[in-house]
Amino acid sequence: MSDKKPVLELRKVDKSFGPIDVLHEISLKVREGEVLCLLGDNGAGKSTLIKTLAGVHKPTRGEILMDGEPITFSGPREAQGRGIATVHQFGGTYPLMSVGRNFFMGMEPTKGFGPFRVFDREKANRIAVEEVQKMGITRITDGDRLVGGLSGGERQSLAIARAVYFGARVLILDEPTAALGVKQATHVLRIVNEAKRRGLAVVFITHQVMHALAVGDHFAVLIRGAIAADFRKGEKSREEITDLMAGGEDMASLEAQLETYMDDHEGHPPQLSTS
Amino acid sequence: MSESITQQKTDETAPTSGGFSFGELIRSPAAGAFFGMIIVFLIFSLFGFQRNFLSVGGLANWMNFASTVGIIAIPVAFLMIAGELDISTGAVLPASAMMLGITSGHYELPMWLGITMTLLMAAGVGLINGLLVTRTQVPSFIVTLATLFAVGGLTLALSDALINNTNVSLYSPDWAKAIFGTRYFGFRTSVFWWLALIVVFFFFLHRSPWGNWVFAVGGDAESARNAGIPVNRLKIWLFILCSVCTALAGICQVVQFNSAQSATFFNMIFFTIIASVVGGVLLNGGFGSVVGVVFGTMTLGIVQQGINYTEIDRNLSLLIIGVMLLIAVLMNGTFQKLATSWSTKKDKG
Numbered sequence: 001m002s003d004k005k006p007v008l009e010l011r012k013v014d015k016s017f018g019p020i021d022v023l024h025e026i027s028l029k030v031r032e033g034e035v036l037c038l039l040g041d042n043g044a045g046k047s048t049l050i051k052t053l054a055g056v057h058k059p060t061r062g063e064i065l066m067d068g069e070p071i072t073f074s075g076p077r078e079a080q081g082r083g084i085a086t087v088h089q090f091g092g093t094y095p096l097m098s099v100g101r102n103f104f105m106g107m108e109p110t111k112g113f114g115p116f117r118v119f120d121r122e123k124a125n126r127i128a129v130e131e132v133q134k135m136g137i138t139r140i141t142d143g144d145r146l147v148g149g150l151s152g153g154e155r156q157s158l159a160i161a162r163a164v165y166f167g168a169r170v171l172i173l174d175e176p177t178a179a180l181g182v183k184q185a186t187h188v189l190r191i192v193n194e195a196k197r198r199g200l201a202v203v204f205i206t207h208q209v210m211h212a213l214a215v216g217d218h219f220a221v222l223i224r225g226a227i228a229a230d231f232r233k234g235e236k237s238r239e240e241i242t243d244l245m246a247g248g249e250d251m252a253s254l255e256a257q258l259e260t261y262m263d264d265h266e267g268h269p270p271q272l273s274t275s
Numbered sequence: 276m277s278e279s280i281t282q283q284k285t286d287e288t289a290p291t292s293g294g295f296s297f298g299e300l301i302r303s304p305a306a307g308a309f310f311g312m313i314i315v316f317l318i319f320s321l322f323g324f325q326r327n328f329l330s331v332g333g334l335a336n337w338m339n340f341a342s343t344v345g346i347i348a349i350p351v352a353f354l355m356i357a358g359e360l361d362i363s364t365g366a367v368l369p370a371s372a373m374m375l376g377i378t379s380g381h382y383e384l385p386m387w388l389g390i391t392m393t394l395l396m397a398a399g400v401g402l403i404n405g406l407l408v409t410r411t412q413v414p415s416f417i418v419t420l421a422t423l424f425a426v427g428g429l430t431l432a433l434s435d436a437l438i439n440n441t442n443v444s445l446y447s448p449d450w451a452k453a454i455f456g457t458r459y460f461g462f463r464t465s466v467f468w469w470l471a472l473i474v475v476f477f478f479f480l481h482r483s484p485w486g487n488w489v490f491a492v493g494g495d496a497e498s499a500r501n502a503g504i505p506v507n508r509l510k511i512w513l514f515i516l517c518s519v520c521t522a523l524a525g526i527c528q529v530v531q532f533n534s535a536q537s538a539t540f541f542n543m544i545f546f547t548i549i550a551s552v553v554g555g556v557l558l559n560g561g562f563g564s565v566v567g568v569v570f571g572t573m574t575l576g577i578v579q580q581g582i583n584y585t586e587i588d589r590n591l592s593l594l595i596i597g598v599m600l601l602i603a604v605l606m607n608g609t610f611q612k613l614a615t616s617w618s619t620k621k622d623k624g
């Protein structure tokens with residue numbers, strides 16, 4: 001499996017926001033035709049890591065390589081232009097804008113030339129509706145419709161459809177299934193598999209073990225901004241992965257702690273102080 | 276992914292274009308403003324029928340007033356759509372008029388030079404507003420409140436120091452009169468500037484890709500940043516645009532009336548914000564339209580100025596504006612709900 005070429009590679013990447021160090025010496029390879037699952041507790045730095053890959057943040061130290069060549073993205077649009085598409089954890093859609101305009105935000109199709117270039121609304125609407133329908137959201141048939149009228153799951157699907165459309169080489173999904181129902185989540189997993197089959201590199205962040213196991217080829221666990229474990233599919237058992245997803249804490253030891261607590265307190269839950 | 280399934284669907288979803296569509300109207304932020312203006316216009320026509328409200332003179336009277344507000348209100352609305360506010364216009368307007376009056380009037384510099392300097396000064400104020408808002412986390416209301424007073428104070432102080440007067444007169448060459456400050460068919464030149472700017476601004480906000488960005492920045496700045504939209508640069512340019520348009524309105528005024536006053540024009544702040552809100556612009560950003568703001572400005576013009584051509588007591592205009600503003604704010608929510616739930620395809624099967 002490791003014969004697959006890395007599309008993106010991070011070498012000893014650090015990221016700090018002023019005095020706050022969020023990422024420490026992250027080295028990772030994202031290979032084509034593979035799904036990399038990023039695991040880790042809330043605040044571990046997963047979103048920051050993928051924002052660095054997506055060109056939103058510039059690494060404080062270290063380098064990013066694309067196809068083996070060092071690269072600095074001037075911004076998210078450059079990354080997107082190179083085929084790296086991202087669904088960020090929060091937002092991603094604008095409620096009071098139409099489906100078509102949402103879909104092409106920042107990558108607007110235009111017609112006409114020079115300063116008279118106009119947003120090609122018909123083209124945008126047509127493609128957006130097509131792509132969203134491919135995601136299984138057949139209820140959306142009108143590209144002029146405002147996104148605020150869609151459900152949370154439909155909005156998320158729109159954001160994912162957008163990334164699938166623009167992600168020619170790398171697809172990055174930051175907890176894409178969080179707002180989705182079972183059916184739509186399954187659909188997203190199918191999309192991840194499909195993207196992988198087409199040879200895309202996928203970075204997938206999720207809190208659900210089943211989802212991670214269903215699609216992951218390669219797993220990286222982030223604890224407080226550093227890579228704590230890095231392993232391939234089949235190298236760790238499901239229980240071990242579950243433990244790692246719970247923030248690297250050993251679930252078994254957590255259970256043991258709980259049990260001793262319950263024994264000590266005769267089965268009473270912790271008392272909330274009333275003062 | 277599943278190409279075959281969706282292929283036959285695309286035919287149904289071919290966009291419908293052209294013609295009047297109720298869905299499009301109701302979805303437009305201008306809908307409420309349009310109905311509001313029609314109602315106000317009809318009521319005023321009724322009470323103004325005997326008093327020439329419907330004459331060309333009556334129309335020109337309130338359109339002249341509306342044009343000054345309108346030239347400033349559209350870029351103010353752009354900022355509101357982008358989630359910001361600019362109230363420094365109340366000081367930039369007299370500052371620009373005074374600047375041109377002092378440079379080309381008192382010091383007799385060539386007109387083109389005075390105009391260029393005035394526009395550059397305004398652009399500088401806009402740049403300062405934009406930089407302060409984007410570099411600090413201070414809300415733009417406070418930043419532009421500060422620049423409002425700073426520019427207002429500086430205008431007074433400099434006028435006093437340079438020409439020892441708070442007023443200045445300016446006699447413009449014919450070409451400048453023709454471009455900025457004469458009357459055509461009873462309408463001031465600023466009315467034609469306004470009409471031209473409406474076209475340009477409409478194209479910018481609703482047709483060009485940049486318009487998309489303005490809405491996105493006000494809708495969700497973080498997502499816009501993630502999508503690669505240069506949020507800060509866009510805001511800075513919008514602040515500059517707002518100040519420069521205000522300067523244009525100031526230039527038109529001083530050339531039209533051959534004189535300028537340096538007192539801060541606080542009313543302009545209220546006029547531009549009222550025109551925007553009555554025009555359907557959402558105060559928290561992300562929603563609005565050029566046409567709506569034009570309707571809002573015209574409504575304000577009718578109530579504030581056109582009232583002189585009716586039998587309605589002039590003193591009632593402030594009350595009417597207040598009630599109108601309240602209704603607009605309450606209705607804007609309803610119109611948004613209608614807009615978001617409306618789908619043209621719903622009723623066609």
Ligand SMILES: Nc1ncnc2c1ncn2[C@@H]1O[C@H](COP(=O)(O)OP(=O)(O)O)[C@@H](O)[C@H]1O
Nearest residue numbers: 017020022040041042043044045046047048049
């Ligand atoms: N722009 C920022 N400025 C300062 N701190 C940030 C910024 N973005 C993220 N952080 C901090 O980085 C840490 C990791 O956040 P994040 O990457 O969102 O974690 P995760 O996605 O794994 O939950 C958090 O402590 C967060 O407060």
Ligand SMILES: [Mg+2]
Nearest residue numbers: 046047089174
């Ligand atoms: Mg996160």
